[in-house]
Amino acid sequence: MDNRQKEINNLKDYKYGFSTDIENIQAPKGLNEDVIKFISNIKKEPAWMLEFRLKAFERFKVLKEPDWQKPKFPKIDYQDLYYYSAPKSMKDKPKSLDELDPKLLETYKKLGIPLQEQARLNGIAVDAVFDSVSVATTFKDELTKQGIIFCPISEAIQNHPELVKKYLGSVIPTSDHFFATLNSAVFTDGSFVYIPEGVRCPMELSTYFRINASNTGQFERTLIIADKGSYVSYLEGCTAPMRDENQLHAANVELIALDDAEIKYSTVQNWYPGDKDGKGGIYNFVTKRGLCKGKNSKISWTQVETGSAITWKYPSCILKGDNSVGEFYSIAITNNHQKADTGTKMIHLGKNTKSKIISKGISAGSSDMTYRGLVDISSKAKNSTNYTQCDSLLMGNKCGAHTVPYIKNKNSESNIAHEATTSKISEEQLHYCQQRGLNPEEAVGLIVNGFCKEVLQQLPMEFAVEAQKLVGISLEGSVG
Amino acid sequence: MKEQLQKDFYNNIKNLSLSQKDIEIKKFCLDNFIDKGFPNKKEEDWKFSDLNQIIKNNIGELSFYNDQASTNKVDTSVFVDGLEHNKIVFINGRIEKIDFEYEKKDQIEIIDQSETINEFENSNSLSDLNNAFTNKCFKILVKKGYQLAKPLIIYHTTNSKIWSKNINLRLNFELDKDSSLRLIDLFNDASEKNFLNIFYNFELKENAVLKNYKVDKFENKNIKYSFNNIDQDKNSVSETFILSSGSNFSKNEINCNLNGVYASAFVNGVFSLNNDKHHEIRSIINHLTENTKSYQLIKSVLEQSSKAVYQGKIFVNSDAQKTDGYQLSKAILLNKESEFNAKPELEIYADDVKCSHGSASGSLNEDSIFYLMSRGLSYQQSRELLINGFLLDVVEKITDSEIKNLIKNMLGIKE
Numbered sequence: 033m034d035n036r037q038k039e040i041n042n043l044k045d046y047k048y049g050f051s052t053d054i055e056n057i058q059a060p061k062g063l064n065e066d067v068i069k070f071i072s073n074i075k076k077e078p079a080w081m082l083e084f085r086l087k088a089f090e091r092f093k094v095l096k097e098p099d100w101q102k103p104k105f106p107k108i109d110y111q112d113l114y115y116y117s118a119p120k121s122m123k124d125k126p127k128s129l130d131e132l133d134p135k136l137l138e139t140y141k142k143l144g145i146p147l148q149e150q151a152r153l154n155g156i157a158v159d160a161v162f163d164s165v166s167v168a169t170t171f172k173d174e175l176t177k178q179g180i181i182f183c184p185i186s187e188a189i190q191n192h193p194e195l196v197k198k199y200l201g202s203v204i205p206t207s208d209h210f211f212a213t214l215n216s217a218v219f220t221d222g223s224f225v226y227i228p229e230g231v232r233c234p235m236e237l238s239t240y241f242r243i244n245a246s247n248t249g250q251f252e253r254t255l256i257i258a259d260k261g262s263y264v265s266y267l268e269g270c271t272a273p274m275r276d277e278n279q280l281h282a283a284n285v286e287l288i289a290l291d292d293a294e295i296k297y298s299t300v301q302n303w304y305p306g307d308k309d310g311k312g313g314i315y316n317f318v319t320k321r322g323l324c325k326g327k328n329s330k331i332s333w334t335q336v337e338t339g340s341a342i343t344w345k346y347p348s349c350i351l352k353g354d355n356s357v358g359e360f361y362s363i364a365i366t367n368n369h370q371k372a373d374t375g376t377k378m379i380h381l382g383k384n385t386k387s388k389i390i391s392k393g394i395s396a397g398s399s400d401m402t403y404r405g406l407v408d409i410s411s412k413a414k415n416s417t418n419y420t421q422c423d424s425l426l427m428g429n430k431c432g433a434h435t436v437p438y439i440k441n442k443n444s445e446s447n448i449a450h451e452a453t454t455s456k457i458s459e460e461q462l463h464y465c466q467q468r469g470l471n472p473e474e475a476v477g478l479i480v481n482g483f484c485k486e487v488l489q490q491l492p493m494e495f496a497v498e499a500q501k502l503v504g505i506s507l508e509g510s511v512g
Numbered sequence: 513m514k515e516q517l518q519k520d521f522y523n524n525i526k527n528l529s530l531s532q533k534d535i536e537i538k539k540f541c542l543d544n545f546i547d548k549g550f551p552n553k554k555e556e557d558w559k560f561s562d563l564n565q566i567i568k569n570n571i572g573e574l575s576f577y578n579d580q581a582s583t584n585k586v587d588t589s590v591f592v593d594g595l596e597h598n599k600i601v602f603i604n605g606r607i608e609k610i611d612f613e614y615e616k617k618d619q620i621e622i623i624d625q626s627e628t629i630n631e632f633e634n635s636n637s638l639s640d641l642n643n644a645f646t647n648k649c650f651k652i653l654v655k656k657g658y659q660l661a662k663p664l665i666i667y668h669t670t671n672s673k674i675w676s677k678n679i680n681l682r683l684n685f686e687l688d689k690d691s692s693l694r695l696i697d698l699f700n701d702a703s704e705k706n707f708l709n710i711f712y713n714f715e716l717k718e719n720a721v722l723k724n725y726k727v728d729k730f731e732n733k734n735i736k737y738s739f740n741n742i743d744q745d746k747n748s749v750s751e752t753f754i755l756s757s758g759s760n761f762s763k764n765e766i767n768c769n770l771n772g773v774y775a776s777a778f779v780n781g782v783f784s785l786n787n788d789k790h791h792e793i794r795s796i797i798n799h800l801t802e803n804t805k806s807y808q809l810i811k812s813v814l815e816q817s818s819k820a821v822y823q824g825k826i827f828v829n830s831d832a833q834k835t836d837g838y839q840l841s842k843a844i845l846l847n848k849e850s851e852f853n854a855k856p857e858l859e860i861y862a863d864d865v866k867c868s869h870g871s872a873s874g875s876l877n878e879d880s881i882f883y884l885m886s887r888g889l890s891y892q893q894s895r896e897l898l899i900n901g902f903l904l905d906v907v908e909k910i911t912d913s914e915i916k917n918l919i920k921n922m923l924g925i926k927e
Contacts, residue, residue: 100556411848426863429830435858439871444845447874450856456863 059116065089068217071116075186075220078193088206088216095210102402102434103342103371105315108280115218115251174234181226182237185253188224195226199257203286203323203350211282212319215251219284222252227262227293236492238267241283254285258293260326265296267495278306278341283318291326291353296334298491300499303339310369310398313341320347324356324382332359333376334490336499338506341370346404348377351385351413358387361487363499365506366399366431375405375422375437380413380446389420392484396427396507402434409446416446424454425483427476427507477504513574514546520577521644527581528647534627541629542644548637557636560821560853561792563737566761570735571705576645576678580606590669590700595918597696598664604671604703605679607648612664619658623651625684630713632741634767634796639739642680642711651684654691659721663694663915668710670703670734681710687720687748694723694912699758701732710738716748718772723751725915728758729922736762746772753910754781755919756791756820763792770797770804770832780909781810783843784923785818785850792821799832810841811906812873813899817849823857824869830861839869844876844902900925 059070068089072082097108175182181192189196206216223239241252258264281303287295297320306313316339322331333347343366349358360376378387387407395401403422424433435452457479465475480503481488488496488503521542525535553562567574584603591599601609612620629643654660670679687693716722728736736759742750754764768777781793797806812820826837843852856869876898884894904925910916920926 424858424860426860426865429833429861429863431863432859432861434860435856435869437854437856437871439854439856439873440851441843441845441853441873442851444848444850444875448872450854450871451868452856452858452870453868454858454860455866 056117058114061114062111063113063115063218067115071218071220074116075189077186077189080193080197081189084201084206085217088213091207092210092213092217095213097210101344102373102404103344103400105278105342108315110214113280116220118220178231178234179228180231180233181224183224185222185224185255186220188255192224192226195257196224196255199286199288200253200255201286203288203321204284204319208319211317212284215253215282215284215319219251219253222254222283223256224254225256225264225266227258227264229259230261231259232262233264236265236267238269240269250279250281250283252283254283256286256295256297257288258290258295258329260290261292263294265492266298267492268297268299269302278313278315280315281318281340285318285320285347287322287331289322289324289326289329289331289356292328293326294330294332295322296332297322297347298334298495300336300491300495300502301339301343302502305339305368305370306341308368310341313370314339316340316343316345318345320345321350322348322358323350324353324358324385326356327353327382328355329353330357330359332361332490334361334487335363335374336487336491336502337362337364337372337374338502340372343370343372343374346375346377348379349387350379350381351387351416352381354382355384356382357385360387360389360391361490362391363394363484363487363503364392364401364403365394365503366396366401367506368397368399370397370399372400373402373404375403377406378408378418379406380409380416380418383412383414383416385413385416387416387418389418389422390486391420391422392487393422393424393433394427394480394483394507395424395431395433398430400432400434402436403452404436406438406440407448407450408438408440409443409448411442413443414445416443418448418450420448420450420452422452423483424452425480426454426456476507480504480507513549516573517542517546517576520575523577524645524647530627537629538644541640545637545640545644548640551636551638555636557794557823560823560855561761561763561790563763566735566790567707570733570760571676571707574676574678574707578605578674578677578679580647584608584671587669590667592665592698592918595914596662598660598662600664600666601669602667602681603669604674604677605681605708607650610650614662615660616658619655620660621653621655623653625649625651630682630684630711630741632711632713632739632767633769635739635741638709638737639711641678642682642709645678645680646682649682649684651686653686654688654693656688657690658688659692660694663696663912665696665698667698667700668708669700670706670708672702672704674703674706676705678707678709681708682712684713684715685722686715687717687722689717690719691717692721692723694915695725696915697724697726699728699732699736700730701734701758704733706734708734708736708738710736712738712740714740714742714750716742716744716750716775718746718748720745720748722749723912723915725753725755725910725919726764727755727919727922728762729755730758732758733760735760737765738763739765740767742766742768742777744768744770744772744775744777747774748772749776749778751778751911752780753906753919754779754793755784755923756781756793757784759789759791761790763794766793766795768795768797768806770799770806771801773801773803775801776805776807778806778909779808779810779824780906781822782903782906782923783810783812783814783820784903785812785820786815788817790819790821792823794821794823796825796827797837799826799828799835799837801829801831802833802835804832805836806838808839809906809909811903812841812843812852813846813903814843814850814852815846817847817851819851819853821853822871823855825857825859826867826869828860828862828865828867833862833864835862835865835867837865837867841871842902843873844899845873846876
C-alpha cells in the first residue's frame with residue numbers, strides 16, 4: 033500500500049471521533065433562570081452581564097423555534113440539555129500551558145493542535161475552547177505588546193468591560209431570532225478580539241472548538257472588534273466526538289469593523305457529521321453577522337463546511353459605512369445523510385457599498401444542500417453593486433441541490449448580478465483524468481478541488497491545505 | 513368580511529340550479545377561504561406582494577355577489593382589428609359570447625363543467641374563493657389532430673357598472689393528441705377598483721401545442737390575479753407570454769407540470785410599469801420526467817415608483833434526468849423610487865441535469881447612452897432606443913409571427 037492509500041484509509045472514518053475522559057463540572061440539566069444564574073455566577077460575571085442574559089432569556093421564552101428551513105429535524109428538548117460543562121481542572125485556571133491537564137493537551141495533540149509546539153513554531157495564536165470553556169490561549173505576550181486583546185470572552189468581561197458592554201449584542205441583539213437569543217442567554221465562553229487603531233495584527237488568530245461531553249449544547253460567543261485602520265485575520269476550526277445522539281451547537285459571532293478596518297474570518301467546520309445512516313451528528317445552528325460600521329471598512333467571510341448532521345447558518349454583512357465591502361466565499365459539502373441550508377445576507381445601507389458572493393455546493397450520497405441568500409440594496413445605498421455566483425455539483429441521483437436567492441433592489445443607481453448553475457461532473461473531464469492514470473476517486477477529487485478553487489484561494493495558507501484534504505475526505509465513497 | 517362572504521354566497525347560489533351535493537362542495541370551498549382569508553406576506557409565495565393589504569388599500573370593502581341574470585351588451589369596438597380570430601367575451605365576469613366562426617364545428621367541443629371544482633397543486637386560498645363563486649365554467653376541447661385555423665381571443669371586459677366587486681372566472685382547456693391552439697387573453701377595463709380572480713387549467717396531450725399570450729396593456733385601477741395550471745404530456749409544447757402593464761396590481765402565476773418525455777415549456781414576460789403599479793410573475797416549472805426542457809425570460813422596465821417581482825422556480829424530480837432548465841430575469845430601474853425583487857429558485861433532485869438561472873437589475877447603461885448621443889441622438893431618443901431593444905429581445909421570442917406583430921404594435925416597439 034502506498035502512502036497516499038494509507039493516508040486515505042486513516043482518514044476514511046471521522047478521525048476526530050474519540051472522546052476524552054475528563055472530569056467535568058456541569059450545570060444542572062435544563063434551562064431556567066437558575067441555570068443562567070449558575071453560569072453567570074461560576075464565571076464571576078458582573079451584574080450587567082447577568083442582566084443581559086436574563087433579558088435574552090425573557091425574550092427567548094416567547095420565541096418559537098423557526099420551521100422554514102429545508103432540513104427538518106426532530107424537535108429539540110431544550111430542557112434535556114446541559115448548558116454548562118467544564119473540565120474540572122479548569123476551576124482554578126492554570127496560568128500557563130505547563131499547568132494544563134495533560135489529558136487536555138493530549139486531546140488537542142490528537143486533533144492536530146499541539147498547543148505547546150504551536151506556540152513556538154507556527155506563528156498562529158490559538159485559543160482553544162473545550163466544551164464550554166476556553167482552555168488555553170497561546171502567544172498572549174506578543175500580542176499584548178501591540179495592544180491587541182485576544183482572550184476568552186469571559187476574561188474580557190472581567191478585564192475589558194467597557195469594550196464588551198459597548199459592542200456585545202450590537203450586531204446580534206438579544207431580541208434576535210430563536211437560536212441567537214438562546215445563545216445570548218446561556219453562552220459560556222468564546223473568543224474576544226480587539227485590534228487597536230492602526231494596528232495590523234502580525235499573525236493569524238485562531239480558535240479551535242471541541243465538544244466533548246455528551247448531552248451538552250455548545251454555545252460560544254465570539255466578538256471581534258477592529259478599530260480604525262486595523263486588520264485582522266481570524267480562523268476557526270471545530271470537531272466533536274462520535275456519539276449516537278444529536279448535539280446542538282448554537283454559537284453567535286459578531287464582527288465590528290470601524291473606519292478603514294478589515295476583518296477576514298475563515299471557518300473550517302468539521303463537526304461530527306453522523307454515521308453513514310445519518311445517526312448522530314452535530315446540529316450546527318450558528319448566527320454569524322458582521323457590521324461594517326465605518327467608512328471604507330471590509331468584512332470577508334470564508335467558510336468550508338464539511339461536517340455536521342445539519343448545517344444551518346448565514347454569515348452576513350451589514351454594509352452601513354459608505355464605501356464598505358462585504359465578501360462571502362463558501363464551500364459546502366454534504367455526503368451520506370448530511371443536510372445543509374447555508375448562504376449569506378448582504379444588506380447594503382451605505383453609499384458605494386460593494387458585495388461579492390461566491391458559493392460552491394457539492395452534494396453526494398443521500399444528502400441535501402440548499403443555498404439561501406439575500407441581497408438587499410436599500411433606497412439610500414446609491415451606486416452599490418453586488419455580484420453573486422452560486423454553483424452546485426451533484427453526485428448521484430439520491431441527493432438534492434437547491435438555490436433560493438432573494439434579490440431586492442430599491443435603488444436605480446445600483447446594480448445586482450446573480451448567476452447560478454447546477455450540473456454534475458462531466459464524463460469527459462472524468463475520462464480525461466482517468467486516461468492519464470488517476471483512479472476515479474482521485475479524478476473526482478481533482479475536479480472538485482478545481483471547482484472549489486476560487487474559494488480555497490481565499491483561505492490562509494495553513495488552512496487551505498487542511499481544507500483541500502478535507503474536501504477529498506468528505507467525498508470518500510461517493511463515487512462509483 | 514366573513515358576513516359579507518356568507519351573505520353574497522347564499523345570494524349567489526339562490527340563482528343557480530345546483531344539487532345539494534354541489535352546494536355542499538361550494539360551501540366547503542367557501543369555509544376554506546374564510547378560514548385562510550386573502551394571501552398575505554406571511555406566506556412565502558406572497559412575501560413581496562401582500563394581497564390582503566393591497567386589497568385593503570386600493571379597494572377597501574369587497575363584495576362578492578354579481579347579478580348575472582341580465583345580459584350585457586357586447587361592445588364591438590374593443591375587438592382587435594386586422595386579425596381574424598375566434599372570440600370568447602367575458603363582461604364583468606359573465607360569459608356573453610363564445611364564437612368559433614373560423615373553425616370546423618365538429619372539431620371543437622364546449623362542455624359545461626359548472627358543477628366541477630378545480631384543485632391545483634401549488635395553489636392558494638384564491639382557488640377556494642374561485643371555486644365557491646364561479647357560476648359557469650366551460651371546458652373547451654380541441655379534438656385529436658385539429659389545429660385551429662385562427663387564434664382565439666378571450667376578451668376580459670369590465671364596464672363602469674361594477675365597483676368594489678370580486679369577479680371570479682374559470683376555464684378549462686383540453687388539447688387532444690396532435691392538436692394546437694393559439695390563445696390571447698386581452699384585458700379591457702372601463703371599471704375601477706375591482707378584484708379579478710382568474711383560473712385556467714390546460715391539459716396538453718401528446719404532441720399538442722399551446723400558445724398563450726396574456727396582454728394587460730390598458731391603464732386601469734383594477735387588481736388582477738391569474739393562475740394557469742398546465743399539464744403536459746409527451747412531446748407537447750407550451751408557450752406563455754405575459755405583457756404585464758396596465759392594471760394597478762397584477763399577479764400572474766404559472767404552474768407547469770412536464771409529465772411526458774420531451775415536453776417543453778417556455779415562459780416569457782415583459783413588465784412595463786409606471787406610477788405606483790405593482791406587478792408580479794411567479795412561475796413553477798416541475799420537471800417530472802426525463803428529457804424535458806424549460807426556458808424562461810423576464811424583462812422589466814420600471815418607471816416612477818413602480819415595483820416588479822419575479823419568483824421563478826425550477827423543480828427537478830429525481831426521475832427527471834437530462835433536464836434542461838433555464839431562467840433569466842433582467843430589470844432596468846429608471847427612477848429612484850422604483851423597485852425590483854426577484855427570487856429565482858432551483859430545487860433539484862437529479863444529477864444529470866443542466867439548470868441555471870441569472871438575474872440582473874440596475875440602471876440604464878450610461879456608456880450606451882453616451883455612445884448614441886455622440887452619434888446625434890437626443891438623450892430621450894437614446895433612452896427610448898435602448899429600452900426598445902431591451903424589450904424587443906423578449907417579444908422576439910414569440911413564435912407566432914401574426915401575434916408577434918400585434919404585440920409589437922401594442923407596445924410601440926420598432927424593429
